Amino acid sequence: MSSTLASNTIHSEMIGNAAWQDRKDAAIARGEGNLAPIFIDRAEGSQMWDVEGNRYLDFGTGIAVVNTGHLHPKVKAAVAGQLDRLSHSCVMITPYANAVELAEKLNTLAPGDTPKKTMFVTTGAEAVENAIKIARSHTRRRGVIAFDGGYHGRTMMTLGLTGKVAPYKTRFGPFPGEIYRAPYPIPGHGITEEMALKALDTLFRTDLDPADCAAMILEPVQGEGGFYPAPTAWFRRLREICDEHGIVLIADEVQTGFGRTGKMFACEHAGIEPDLMTMAKGMAGGFPMAGVVGKAAIMDAVDPGGLGGTYAGSPIGCAAALAVLEVIEEEGLVDRSQAIGARFQTALSDLQARYPDVVGDVRCERGAMIALELVEEGSMSRPNPALLKDVMAQCHNRGLIILACGMYGNVIRFLPALTISDAEIDEGLRLFSEALEDAVDGQT
Template identity: 70%
Template sequence: MAELKGTSLTNADWQARKNAAMARGEGNVASVFVERAQGSEIWDVESKRYIDFGTGIAVCNTGHRHPKVMQAVAEQLERFSHTCVMVTPYDSAVMLAEKLNELAPGPSPKKTMFVTTGAEAVENAVKIARSHTGRRGVIAFDGGYHGRTLMTLGLTGKISPYKNRFGPFPGDLWRAPFPVPYHGVSVADALRALDMLFKTDVAPEDCAAIIIEPVQGEGGFYPAPDAFMTALREICDKHGIVFIADEIQSGFARTGKFFACEHAGIEPDLMTAAKGLAGGFPLAAVVGKAEIMDAVGPGGLGGTYAGSPVGCAAALAVIDVIEEEKLVQRAAAIGARFRTRLEALQKTYPHLIGDIRADRGAMIAIELVHDGDAEKPNAALAKAILTECYANGLVVLTCGMDGNVFRFLPALTITDDLLDEGLDVFERVFKGAAE
């Protein structure tokens, strides 16, 4: 960071150095090299300001460098940075586990284990489910995204750019259709397909777990219908299958509930958490029913950096901020404000904006199409708008199986003025690209 200060290197200079020094596979959406960030704003090395509607992919739910989070991290660094929670543990990990157990939905007693990344959390959730059930099979869903390790890529339901040429993947992983009414897949369709999967590929008595994102992330920001979540809960109960809710992107107040599965009123057996958990510091967790979590013996779970004391301190502060600043309610208000603006834009461009998804708090999306047809994705328009948004000082992200979905993930602490300013930029860019 010291090299940045006092130099005249541009974003293009740094992009050239990155291309020469870092693996091509670890690409970047935009050539914007960050100098500093605060709240919902970012400044690059050329001193250009951006409004952040991406928050590092739903990581900084409390905004960049929230004072309470930064204070907690600074205080922890004065004490120690690492000892390994599996060797000589510390109070912050215990207190955070207690807090997560308390926040997890449902009446069952809960326990927590920590790791560093979301992919690790998913892998450990599968390990726990297999240990608890003594079974092998795991079912995931088309369009789901669960990580980049070989196990989680096997669960992920999107080839490009994540899975291509990386196989073979672990066995005993199966996939079923995810209900997306906008694309003609109803809850009944998805349940029939799951029933057929049980008849053709994996018997329910050999299925350890079903894992689902309550709101798909990379797949297109499609919320799982409440009726589908309820039906999955019933199927898992009937067959003794562990229900895993992947809350890595949808958790920590993002959807207008602390965890997105609360919208359906269900209690998962296990939940994976990461991203918004620690306000920008690497930390992930599996939280679940105590009897299931304890299926694994001592030493079977963990990792060198699992439950970083810095990350745990940050996460405790993040949870305090969410509660004190009423960010669950704020997420719902942000979603409503986006919906009003995006619906007005859709009225002008009904042939281009096929669907608006803004009923899950501040996890918002619009799907771009040709001729108002859901089956004619307009990825070219999405790419053009994305490029121009960055040129006009707005950080946004796309997603979806065809790359035609804009996803909006503003910080839950964003002010109405900044939110409106960012939406003004998006509308202006959209209109310029559409006409």
């Protein structure tokens, strides 16, 4: 252990989780809450240790950020090497080579044969904001269609696009205009693909002329909405509709990108080439980095100076992102994601068979973007958020970090690192099974 790490660890261990929570509550705005009163001191791979020395298995990865695991050696080395040369000069003032190299790699990796270009920002919300700007500049139109249950960020534009009120939109309106919403097909909740397409047709007939629509934006697998994959036929039909009317199709791949779903990008499952694609989270192994990749003719619709930001495409973030791409390729993490999903599928399906009254659905068909939906009396129409809270508390007490999502707060999401070992998966699933059993017993 380095002297710096040892010093930081000793300092943190002098104060326990409860005391740090008190200090956090007094110092940080209430709106920036935390899921668990666990203050992490250090992490490596799929394991974390808090300020009291307790060990945790991480099935959340900071919300799909450290896809290559905490502090992957190659990412650490790349960042350290970059710090010896340059930390900032602003890519819009005096650019640097690794930003160009990263853009070239992303342009190559993006789905489809159409020539691509990239622009960089710092957060996923910024990426979405800029994608909307680019689409409007290209089409000279204003209207944007988003979908129920979608999540696109916490800025005012992205909140307007987000299709979930609490806690994201509460008391923050009014939101920007010219945003329209359509249903997202979830058959388990009674929304078929046919119904969703009919509602979109109605929207075009009653509220928004397709000739005034700049863009449609959707997550190929909904994140906060509940980890529901976009049905392939419906997604392809959206591509056709956008082509028919000159509408820019934006795939929000902020959570689904960089190998998370068993493809480099989730839209590849449907064979879709989006016009624009937003990315962040898993892009740079834990360093703030985001961007938009899209068809070159669309990306170049904006005049010089219309895109960017002070920290956009920082040299440190670019170095980390280039290392992440190397790790994904060298370690076969896209295929590993599929193997992780299959391993979870076996264990979670067994749990569903054991607890059919409370486990309404298991979704493992998109690699390591995995969900388990908790219900009452086996019915998807009867969400069980109370049980979810109990399960999460039980997991955290056992040393397993999991996350929640869903319109009704009843979906557990699993986002393990793509570098996680089978032994760590099995250990975490054992802890989860114990937590679910105790939580179910506590409700009966």
